Amino acid sequence: MSDEPAAAADGETGSSFADTVGIWMPRGDELRVMTATAVVLAVFPFVFSRMPVVSDLLQGYQSLATLILIWGIFALGFDLLLGYTGLLSFGHAAFWGGAAYAAGVFSQHVSGSPILMVLAGTVFAVLLAWFLGFLSLRRGGIYFAILTLAFAQMMFYMSSSPLAFITGGENGFTGVETAELFGLFPLESELPLVLETLLGTWLYAFVAVIALLCVALGYRILHSPYGMVFRAIRENEQRAEFVGLNVWRYRLMSFIISGFFAGVAGSLFVIHGTYVPLSSLYWTTSGEVVIMTVLGGTGSLFGPVVGAGVYLYVENIVSGGHPFEFVAPFWHLILGLVFVVTIWVFPRGIWGFFRDVRDYVTGGED
Amino acid sequence: MSFHIEAITVLLNGLQQGAIYILLAVGLSIILGTLKFVNFAHGALYLIGTYAGLLIALEVNLTSGQLQAWGFGQLGLGLGYIPALLIVPFVVFVVGLAMERWVVEPFKNRPDTDQILVTFGLAIIVQELFRAFFGSSSLPFSQPSWAQGPPQVPFLAAIPISSWRYYVIGITAVLVLIVYLLVEFTDFGLVVRAGTRDPEMVELLGIRLSRPYIVVFGIGAALAGVAGVVGGPLNPVNPTIGNEILVPAFLTVVIGGVGSIAGAVLGGVLFGVTQAVLVATYSAWAQVGLYAIAAIVLLVRPQGLLGEAEVAP
């Protein structure tokens, strides 16, 4: 592990040309990972909401499948910050909600093209992340958590009252006008042929493609010199500093990257819901993504996505009664208990737990 | 109405609002300063204090929740406010000791982020337990009949503030003074202060810090409990009040300066008064102002207004 930061620093200064050329080439296991992800994304809505026996057991439904992917993207990006750089932000609602408002306002005044909406929301989130990161990263640990929290809450209260003429305040932003994808396909309409059975709507297909790209991007980042540096900083900040890395700059970068993912997800959230609730900026939203990420497993690419799925499943299906009547009122309590147990006993989350089990069974190679 | 009455009203409102923040922040601050432990479950202690106070002081009718389902529709001792104010601190003190023993100890040597996460999780669990047993709907926690309406004193009677709010300010002042004297002028305080500065040296001198630390945590918890009892009658009581008050309380600590009692007081007063002034002038900005102040203070003076250099990483 110790030689990686040095190599990374090397790549940073010297071989940027080689990086540019090689950037589109698959690395390591990438092809395998991408294919597997694509297959899972392709069958997920079918299994979850339509497959005869299984979906009756799961009690899933199409729009929840879409929502899980959207939050999955959010959590994946959040983990790049928490799991890899070791920074705990309690203010990611600012990027999620900020992007949602930006995409919503954009759709009303400029264009309702879903792709442009995602672009608009993401650009807004990235700029905001750059600005807030610049301010919040002046101090680490608890101060970072509280500063991000304070800034996000400030945005919440800004949109609740002084900016209500844009955001709609407590009423939420209702003026979202999503147009057809590529000007042709209404997002709510069904896909043709067998795709309809598997994926359902154009909306899901759109979200799934973006999710796949996000996974690819996340994989790339983690397997790039940047990703190595992030881990080095988490492991030992001082040592990383000694080998000549500008820790502050890398932290800012990882903050911006996670803001990027939150922005993509927030924009998709408004396309999915055609509505921006004020609560999307509230600190409980930040808390939710923290829980999802930790629950699923920090420091892994897919753990947080699994966490998002589990969280939303419990929030939307277990809470709704049938077939969980006896625990329905306690869904939040159950999540809290599982969350605490996870931190206490399985710091690597659900994903890590299953990996450990797999390694144990197969003899372990990790 | 004359300007000075209005100014005094705003000031008193600010002080009263600040008083609740102060009670919470002092506890948080001494815990953070000495044990270096980040307690996101401090709001949960406030919540426990409020419900305990309510159930000791009054009798309430539950309209939902498990207890009601089990036939405990009416609950509470109805002993009145003074007994509640005396009993609750001990109850929450004990809760604090238990928490120190079973949560703080195991997480002492884990990263800050783990401490934040585990206490955040505990806060959710406590909140949801209260929701499960007492229901989500709010319970009325009326102000004591002897403290309703403005005090019948010549000048204060003209100010539209209920007597209970004066009691809140008074009780807070007394308690904070006691804690301050305890930390500044007793042997216990000496050990605690020395432990804050250089725990290794204190241990080397043969003083075990674990005992004073557990007491510090208990005191911090008890203060949160008192905040719950005095703050309870100012708000309707429901399971979310703990986590709602947590954020401003934490901000009070960090703008005042970690480990500084005077800083917590200053931060609380600053927050309370700012909020009251903004409500009276530009009310749409009242909440934004709070967070803007926090952000500015932290950016300009990261260690907090009265904080001493670097304390936490």
Place this chain on the structure above:
Amino acid sequence: MGTNGGQIDRRDVIKAAGAAGTAGLVGLAGCSGGGGGGGGESEYPELGNYPIEGDTATFGFNVPQSGPYASEGEDELRAYELAVDHLNNGGGWVDSQFDDLSGDGVLDYQIDSVSGDTATDADTARQSASRMIQRDEVIMVTGGSSSAVAIAVQELCQRENTPFMACLTHSNDTTGQNCVRYGFREMFNAYMTGQALAPVLTDEYGDDLQFYQLYADYSWGQTVQESMNQFLTEAGWEEVDSVATPLGTSDYSSYLSEAANSGADVLLLDHYGLDGATSVSQAVDAGLDEDMELVVPLYNRPMAEAAGAAIEGVFGTVAWDSQIDNTPSQEFLQAFQDEYDRIPSGPAQLAYGQTLQYAAAAERAGTFYPPEVIRQLEDYEYDNVGMGPETMRGCDHQAQRDVPVVRGLPESEQAEGQYFEIINVTGRDELGYACDAGPAGECELGEYGDE
């Protein structure tokens, strides 16, 4: 806005295709049961969750079970469950007031229900409604208690072609600028509260007074502030100032002090639910009632109960009250008391009435096909929910009805379930506005879905 191009219901098609696809792909025998095309042949195309599969029609009850309006939500849910029971087994208004209903289900379907918690939050409410519509395939959604929630949910219902029977929502916008074809409101609105309350207030407190308003900062509070200002100003009063307070504020002391120091004669607290109970209690605690008259434009039984002694002498309007002396009201009171051993609140009457109203419209239409049910509800005239003769106006889906004005009782006269006295019931002829005026002027209902 991406409305469905085809008139075929997406989910059913997908479901059917899903079963077929599995059979083809995996060779698995379709296990989705012999239901196939649903019970009986239907004369209408598929739309929303029509036609219903199986022999049970499901209603979705989306009410706040936590948050500031939780008490109202609990009472609504009780009334909803009572309505389902009566629809299936007879009893209450089903036997006595609604000739269209048989007491043995609706249109040969038994009625089932699912409920969700809106948490008084628009986002949660929409997620919950979309689960009901997509997974539980509800044929009708109802609920309310916050106008922001009702507006957000009815917009979703319009898109999903599922009727929404609004319960308690009092904002002008619900049947004004945010109205939808698929939403119906039995409750009156802020505009009518202003019309009903202004004459009573000027009579009681005199002319040429100054008033001050604190209002909840969202759709409902904003329109109450607007309407109260409009009608009190027309009556000769003058507004000193109006200040917005965030929804869910728990300590109003700073706001109240400002109001007290303003020198106004009357203070209007445009807060509802728990917020209303809190702000009026705190106003009395701070001694504001000694120099000012307090008014809470919209209140109800749980609020008055929570406010206790503070409600004494406070004027306001209520949705409905058990003290209203007519046959339907007393029958509902009786049925509710028999079931739950407690007195129903105004929101409960709305919940019960709206559910039966929908069922009766489906019976008259002879189908659950949403556009037909909607046409049965539009311009329907009725006199069976305890508020006198009413019309569900077709141009904005706003019921034209009477509005009860009440005044809080002193604590010594309060008794179980009786916290206020009815001052008058303002007749519907003195209230309301034309289809091209007031809030209705901004209303565009949108499509039936079968155009």
